[in-house]
Amino acid sequence: MITRLSAAGFTAAVPALGEVLADCTNGGASVGFLAPLGTAESTAWWAELAGDVAEGRVLVWAAWDGPRLVGTVQLRPARLPNAPHRAELAKLLVHRDARGRGLGRALLAEAERAARAAGITLLVLDTETGSPAERLYRSAGWTEAGTVPGYAADPGGTLKPTTFFYKNAVVTAG
Template identity: 50%
Template structure:
């Protein structure tokens, strides 16, 4: 249960590069990813997800963050990461105005308290600061996240049936969304 709003912050390049801080962050981000995948979230990984694989994923994200290729946002409660979202900035030359939103994850213990909505709003501010005018994301068709994105003004583009698998191996459709950011 959440008694206070989480602290939201962008992970800077120096923090992402620092070995000790990076290891601590990767561990906490891996905890969130493992919880989400165990809870059935289709976010690129299958269950069971070895902790080493989750850590390796976050180490790659932190390296990309250190290179300025990603915006990495975290939501923290009492010094622990309970949510995260990314904007992928490293896109083709003809798309300098756009970013892909990736891995919007909230630990099950912190859901239904506005953490996801706050993370998305903060990410939009950071994307604007990076000169991005269009954001694109995909999510499981019919999943809880669709309501979050629609309430935040995202526009549905369409669905692709059987696009991915749920962590237990069942196929699922994916819905694509976009949002134009105000200048």
């Protein structure tokens, strides 16, 4: 099941979100952190987002396996006056032991649906070139905008290329 986290729900989920982030990073996902990543550090990173979540600057969804949070995705609407139509998709994460069940694709689809419902017509994201995430985005209809060599370090600290993607969304009524 996938749910959007309210401010209170987000706060309650921060320890589980920290566990998912640490697991993904320590498993090789290039999502902005270096390995080894401890749960104290990853939980603290999530906790720092509480104000942004409460103010609607960051929207967070969680994928659940019963009572256990096993995946997440963020939508970050642009805050500039000339960009209310745009948002960044970020931190699409699925715990390693929950992969292979379509949770990443389901989280992606839910964030895209919510963006359309909110009137957002352009989504952007970046991901490590050649990663499983890149294959997911391509198969979900995202368009490559370009690749920047040496853009970010992978969890082991090696600089890797990053591919930027966008997806135009048609806003549906209702």
